[in-house]
Amino acid sequence: MRDVAVVGFAQRQLQDYDGSPQCAEMLVPLFADCYEQTGWTKKDIGFWCSGSSDYLAGRSFSFVSAIDAIGVLPPVNESHVEMDAAWALYEAWLKIQTGEVDTALVFGFGKASAGVLRRTLALQLDPYTMTPLWPDTVSIAALQARLGLDAGLWDEAAMAEVVNRSLTDAEKNEFAVRSGGSSVEELLKRPMFADPLRKHDAAPVTDGAAAIVLAAGDRAREVRDRPAWITGLSHFTDGLHLGTRDLTRSASAGRAGAAAGASAGGLTDVEVAELHAPFSHQELILRAELGLGTDARINPSGGALGGNPMFTGGGIRIGEAARRIWDGSADKTLGHATSGPALQQNLVCVMSSEGASN
C-alpha cells in the first residue's frame, strides 16, 4: 500500500444558491483555494474525480459542464461517481494506489434547492415497490427514529442533545447554514414535523460544493508538515429494502468501521470523528456501530445538521476530520459518509498524523 494523505480542503455551503445547477462558478474559487493551499497548479493534479447527481439539478450531464471549472487543456484524467464525493475520494485513493498517479483532486457539488429534495431522493429507492409511493427521506428517517424510540435504544432527549451540541458547534463554522444551540428542554418544546422528528432533527436543505486534495508520500509532505495520512478506508452497503434490515442499526456502517479500523489499530483511540448523520438519531446509531471511545469528540464542525450539501456532505466530513490533523489538534481522526435511505451505504476514512511507513 502507498501512503496517501488528505492535504487540501475547501468548501462552500449555502442555503439557496442562485447560480446554475452545473455549479462551475462555485467550483472555480474552490479549486483556486486548493491550489493556494498546495502551491500547485492544475498540471500537478494527476486525477480528478467528482460526485454529483443529475436528478438533483434537473439537468442532464451536469458533471460534464462542471468540468469547465477545471480548464481542460491539455485534457485531464477524470472520472465521476453518482454518489457523495466521499466515494469519489475512494476511487481517487484507489487510483493513487495503482501507482498510475501521485495526486488527485476530488470534488462534489449539488444544488439541492433546485427541486424538492426530500421528494427527489425517493428515486434512490426500489422502483417497483417503494418509489411509486414517493416515500420522502424525512418520513423514512422518522420510521427509523421511532423504531429506536419504541425499542428504548434512545429517547427524544438524546436526539435533542445531538441537535443542541451540533448547532452550538456550528456557530463556530463559517460555512454552516443553520446554527445556534439553545437547550434540550427548549428543543423538545418545538412542534413535530414528521412525528417523531422535529425540523431541527433533520439536516437543512443545503446547496454547496467542496474539493479535497489527495497526495502520496513525498508529494504530501511537500504540502503539509502534518499531512492527514489515510490509514483505513472502507465502505459497505446494506440491502435496499427497509423491511429486511434492522433499521435501529447500520450493519454496513459497523462493517466499514471495523474494516477501516482493522488497518488503523482500531477506532477506540479516535480523537475526533466527523459523522455524516443527516438526522439526529442517526448519529446515535453511528456512534454505537463504530464503537468510538467515550471521549471521542463528535462533529466539532457542527456536522450535517448545520449544513448538508448533497453529494458532498460526506466528503466535507473527511475534509473537516483532516483539518484536525493538519492543525495539530488531533493525531487520529475519522471521517464518515453515508448515502441511500436510512444509513444504507456507509464509508469510513480513518486518518492519522503518522503514515504507516513514517
Next chain:
Amino acid sequence: MSRTLSAPVTVAFDYTRSVGPVLGRFLTGLRDATFVGARTSDGRVVVPPPEFDPVSHRPTTDFVDLPDTGTVSSWTWVSEPVAGQPFDRPFAFALVTLDGADAPILHAVDVSAPDQITTGMRVRARWAAERTGLITDVVFEPADAAGTAAGTDAEPGAAAASSADPVSGIVTPVSLDYTYAASPEESAFFRGLAQGRIVGQRCPSCQKVYVPPRPACPTDGVPTVEEVELSDTGTVTTFCIVNVPFMGQKIKPPYVSAYILLDGADIALQHLILDIPVDEVRMGLRVKAAWKPREEWGTTIENISHFAPTGDPDADYDTYKHHL
C-alpha cells in the same frame, strides 16, 4: 432585479420495466387483492419477496400467500405531503408487518391525525376498485374501520382477476419539478437578447470569446468576465439536415440545424438556417439573424427566429478553420 434568471422546469418520463418471476408474482397478487410473500432460507417470511435470497443468494421460489391484516411496527406523520404520495392530505407512512410475515412492508395508512395511529395498532388493506398490479393498488386503514371506510373492499384473492395473465411489467411515472436558475453569465446573455443584443464573454487568459457565455472558460478554468457585444452576422461552420420527425418538432422536415460562428466569436452558436433550399446550405455560407417582431421578444434565443443567407460571397475556409 435578481442576479440570475430562473424559470420552472418539469422533468417527466415513464420508466417501463419488466418485473421477472418474483416481483411479477407479488404484483400479480396485488392485482388479485392478495399479498404474496416468500420464505427465505433463514426461515423468515418476507413481503415484498426479495428476488434473491439474502443469505443463500438463490432465486426465491417458496412463495406464501398472506392475509391482508397486520400490525404497525413503526409509523410517521406526513404533515406536508409531496406530489405523488398516496394522499394529498396529511397521512401516515408506516412499516406494517402482515400477519404471518417476519418483516414489515412500507406503505401508507389512511388516518386523519397522528393521534389515530400507534405502534402495535391493527390495520388492514383497502384495495382499489381498479387494480393493475402496482404497489399503489392498496393502502392500509385501521382494522376497526373495515366496512365503514368509503373505499372499496375487495375480497382477498378475488377470483375475478385470477384468470388474467400474470403481471410481467410495470410503468413507473416520474415527474420532478425544479426551479432552473441560469448562471450569472447565462443570465446576461438572455437579458441581452431581450434587448436585441447578442452578448458573449471573453476569457481573460486565452482571449477566446464564448457565446453563450459560460461560468468558466473550459480551457483555462477561469471565469469569463469581459462582456463582448457580437454581430448578428456569421458563418456556417457545420450543419446537418434534419429528416427525422420527432415529438415536439416545430418545423416540418427537412430543415437545417447549423453551427454559426458569429463575427467576433470563437465558439459557434447552434441555430436554424431557413430561407434557402436545404441542399444549398454549405460550410462557409454567410448568414444573418432573422429577428422576430420586437413585441414578441423575451429573455430567450427564440427572439431570433432563424438565420438566413446574406447573399454575400462564402467565407474563406481559413477564416473559420480554427473554430471547427
